[in-house]
Amino acid sequence: MANLKATHQKTKRHNRDLVLKTIFARQPISRAEIARITSLTRATVSEIINTFLTEGLVEEVGLGSSIGGKSPILLSLVADSRYLIGLNLAQDKFIGSVVNLLGELKETVEIPISDNDGKQALDTVFQILDQLVAKNWKPVVGIGIATPGLVNTREGVVLNAVNLDWQDLPLAHLIKARYRLPVCVVNDSQANAIGEFVYGGKHEPEGNLVVVNVRHGIGAGILINGQLFQGDGGSAGEIGHVMVQPEGGRLCRCGKRGCLETISSAKAVVQRARELAKDFPHSELAKNPANINLNAVVDAFQHNDTLALLVARDAAKFLGFSLATLVGTLNIEDIVLTGEMSRLGSTWLAQIRESMLEAGLARMVQETRLEIGKLDFRGYILGSSALMLLEDYSLLFLKSEE
Amino acid sequence: MANLKATHQKTKRHNRDLVLKTIFARQPISRAEIARITSLTRATVSEIINTFLTEGLVEEVGLGSSIGGKSPILLSLVADSRYLIGLNLAQDKFIGSVVNLLGELKETVEIPISDNDGKQALDTVFQILDQLVAKNWKPVVGIGIATPGLVNTREGVVLNAVNLDWQDLPLAHLIKARYRLPVCVVNDSQANAIGEFVYGGKHEPEGNLVVVNVRHGIGAGILINGQLFQGDGGSAGEIGHVMVQPEGGRLCRCGKRGCLETISSAKAVVQRARELAKDFPHSELAKNPANINLNAVVDAFQHNDTLALLVARDAAKFLGFSLATLVGTLNIEDIVLTGEMSRLGSTWLAQIRESMLEAGLARMVQETRLEIGKLDFRGYILGSSALMLLEDYSLLFLKSEE
Missing domain, CATH: 3.30.420.40 (ATPase, nucleotide binding domain)
Structure with missing residues (x-):
């Protein structure tokens, strides 16, 4: 029984993330359309949507066009129900923002960078994050960092960033320890690509x-x-x-x-x-x-x-x-x-x-x-924050799971 | 209830395919190792393995090395429990084989090709398949075709193969209609790559x-x-x-x-x-x-x-x-x-x-x-037959599902 229950939990989580991913990419979208895209039954989709509505993560935003019969109710993410922080370590300044689920920058802090000094660069990252966290946008569910150089994203380590004087810096670990939030570190050009994909009008759940x-x-x-x-x-x-x-x-x-x-x-x-x-x-x-x-x-x-x-x-x-x-x-x-x-x-x-x-x-x-x-400097910030979501939508769920 | 049941069926199928994929790539392999790789519980893995043993698809092949405690029983696919047919439409000849689950060629038929004549090329494909099917290797669960030129694999259509005088030929459909088997058509260099990946010693379930x-x-x-x-x-x-x-x-x-x-x-x-x-x-x-x-x-x-x-x-x-x-x-x-x-x-x-x-x-x-x-001409044949498996392991299940 423990076995069956564990499997069932896993499936539920998988289906839930799949539905959320579909809403994220295609909003506003109807339940029927979600069922079509995900191949889940309409009953399963409705059940999952109900938990999203209860969580305040999704809302009904109006009626879609009908193709005969009742017009379908459209669903979208509640833009300000969750926040992410994205940070870009650019050459001349570090710039960080609190971002909502529509990719809107709610609050931005930037600090110029001059010396090629690894310690100071890290302090500046903390300064920006301290300020953003203090602003009281709640809840912040994760932090993404876009950095130049060579990064091991899986381990959260900056292997080599010459301009920042960082070698083998366990950046994700350091930030996680300080803010108790999930952290993702990614090369800046890769972050920028994610930003354009997710928020630049290119978002297809399985797109290239x-x-x-x-x-x-x-x-x-x-x-x-x-x-x-x-x-x-x-x-x-x-x-x-x-x-x-x-x-x-x-x-x-x-x-x-x-x-x-x-x-x-x-x-x-x-x-x-x-x-x-x-x-x-x-x-x-x-x-x-x-x-x-x-x-x-x-x-x-x-x-x-x-x-x-x-x-x-x-x-x-x-x-x-x-x-x-x-x-x-x-x-x-x-x-x-x-x-x-x-x-x-x-x-x-x-x-x-x-x-x-x-x-x-x-x-x-x-x-x-x-x-x-279309995103200029926002591409890095939005992309670094969105990478965490693309890899794990469960970040957005606050309540403990059954 | 119908909803829950459908979801449950889908999960079972997903887990089953995941276990099979892992055995295919890593055989011989123990139940514990499968559980580790797939993140499924050991009980779930054992339950799935039991259905494979009943189907005659998997067998216990000996003991692995122990790291303290009992030596684990190793599992492999039963090499000749299922067959696939792979066909390569090379420039000077067409060559097709019946292949078992270890990628061994059990029976090969080749016919030289001369004229640049689309009708004749198609007839030659049928001739080879007729001969291979008649040889009584049972059960054959699918047919893969590697062809030069531009292919729409999803639709099974050869869009353009100049040497074969084929344009927009619905090859998969034609073969499916004749042999009542799943058919997959793929560009020959792509087929060859799959062959090297699966049977050339490079097979990692999530590898590049x-x-x-x-x-x-x-x-x-x-x-x-x-x-x-x-x-x-x-x-x-x-x-x-x-x-x-x-x-x-x-x-x-x-x-x-x-x-x-x-x-x-x-x-x-x-x-x-x-x-x-x-x-x-x-x-x-x-x-x-x-x-x-x-x-x-x-x-x-x-x-x-x-x-x-x-x-x-x-x-x-x-x-x-x-x-x-x-x-x-x-x-x-x-x-x-x-x-x-x-x-x-x-x-x-x-x-x-x-x-x-x-x-x-x-x-x-x-x-x-x-x-x-390492595979020379076999790369195309093995790859065209293996593509179907990489995309859908359920091909290998003969009994109707619960």
């Missing part, structure tokens, strides 16, 4: 998505069957160091030559503009080459400055080639571009698409949708 | 694997979390048309230039050897350039012929670069190489590895294991 984050460096996050795919070593999506110029490429910070980052990143674009300025005396950028930064390049690009157009076009070209390779490898048909470089906007996007179409197998690249992400 | 098939063309199959990953359009692994030579690459059959296939495939190696023969008067291959084929190149390569070494080295170099990109993208740490080109053996493999190490991010490529597959 690639999000390529193009900023100082370049990194991607890959969602497969509705879950973050990290690969065996945790670094899936590390496409910034894919070699795109086998001959005569520039030296990369990784020690190799011709990496995608050396031509398509924000850093590369700025560097190349500085170096080439002397050949473009009429360029606005040539006036003070040493002061060229990404803002200047973006401005000049929008004014059709020849130097800015050149470096941006080369950046777009090789990024497009890399996307063609990605599409050939994974055949994932939704790709979102994020990061500072996406400020170059639709012209840049069109050039990337053109190169992707040139380099890829026609029937595959033609079916691929490229777009620019 | 990439298998790159290097022959006339080049295609890969990707296993993620123990399942074939096909991407949104079904063509994941189509790496033969990844552009590796943006400048000055050769024209590919796909219409683009510089595809991986134009330098690293068996076809490319033979073509290049023919073209370059005049520059290598001392090469064995130069004696009769028009007659150079892959056999000749492999022979010459093994005798350190300079021309053969050159074309093989270039082939290995760009394949290694592509693998570095694959590793950067997916961080999957097991890669198996198969196909005719793998006859070049360990020297070729070492050159590929060297290029992969040169082009990839050190910490990722250094952790990646490259090896040559």
Whole structure:
């Protein structure tokens, strides 16, 4: 009997999480539609929904359109019934927010970061969390951290984050000990991908998505069957160091030559503009080459400055080639571009698409949708907080289980 | 009550399939180990195992090593308790086998193929299946077909297979109608990857694997979390048309230039050897350039012929670069190489590895294991038959369910 009961409990939990996952991705949604998607019986779905209503986790929000017969009642999560905290450890500042179940940022704290000092970086994480926790948004059910560098998400350890001076830091453990909450630590480009997937209008319970984050460096996050795919070593999506110029490429910070980052990143674009300025005396950028930064390049690009157009076009070209390779490898048909470089906007996007179409197998690249992400800095925060949910919806249940 | 009962049935089926999947991947295995891996209670596992023993699907095969206390009884599938049929539609011949649960080929039928005639190709498929079914291996529980070209596996439709003159052929439906058995149709490189995963010593229930098939063309199959990953359009692994030579690459059959296939495939190696023969008067291959084929190149390569070494080295170099990109993208740490080109053996493999190490991010490529597959032509046959099992173990249950 103990056996049967344990099995039954497990099933109930599984079904409950499945229903919640479906509401999370597809809200507002009717009970009938949930039953259809999950293959659970309508009676089971209704029973589960009743517990959600009792918990205050879900609410009835109106009537859907009918296809004959009664209009179905639509259900949504109660936006402010639970909160998560998401934190992004960006290069110049750490920024954390309390987030509700619709991905709205309720409260945000940021602290600038200067020194490359591991102890101070950790203190700053605690400072932000202390402030957010003190604000009295209740209940907070978990904390997610997006960090640069190499992360073991399963163990919650930052293996190596050079800018933060962290090696083998058991970050999840340290935060859990202080705040007594579930904690999740994830690479920032991967977090950003989760954010775009869950809150960027791409949320399908079993969907696939690639999000390529193009900023100082370049990194991607890959969602497969509705879950973050990290690969065996945790670094899936590390496409910034894919070699795109086998001959005569520039030296990369990784020690190799011709990496995608050396031509398509924000850093590369700025560097190349500085170096080439002397050949473009009429360029606005040539006036003070040493002061060229990404803002200047973006401005000049929008004014059709020849130097800015050149470096941006080369950046777009090789990024497009890399996307063609990605599409050939994974055949994932939704790709979102994020990061500072996406400020170059639709012209840049069109050039990337053109190169992707040139380099890829026609029937595959033609079916691929490229777009620019909508969440900017929120992607990291929302993604780090949402990862915990994608992996375990039971976080949201407060009452003890039967 | 109907509700509870339906849910309970579903759970039972889920648990049963989970236990079977675990035995399939890890046999011989003890009940305790199954319970540990599946997180099911030992009582549940024992109950399920009893039904398998009654069905004759599983048997006790001896004692495992003890870690204190009684030695555990080990369980394995009964090799010949069920059969599957796998069929590979290769370029020059179709070959089909009856396969048992250990992946042993019990009976094989092959028929050469000549004309590019869709009707005749389909008739040949039926001929082989007729013969295999007539041989009286009982019970056969399903048929898997590995075909070149673009396949919609979910619908069982061959969308386009140029060599076979098939467009939008509902192959699964046609075979199902004739033999009244479950049928699965899958791209041959994907089938081959499943074969290597399940029967090549790589079988982990939730494991990842990439298998790159290097022959006339080049295609890969990707296993993620123990399942074939096909991407949104079904063509994941189509790496033969990844552009590796943006400048000055050769024209590919796909219409683009510089595809991986134009330098690293068996076809490319033979073509290049023919073209370059005049520059290598001392090469064995130069004696009769028009007659150079892959056999000749492999022979010459093994005798350190300079021309053969050159074309093989270039082939290995760009394949290694592509693998570095694959590793950067997916961080999957097991890669198996198969196909005719793998006859070049360990020297070729070492050159590929060297290029992969040169082009990839050190910490990722250094952790990646490259090896040559063990199954040769059996990979396709075993993989096409095993795909059905990976997706639905309930195929193996003959008795009606409670």
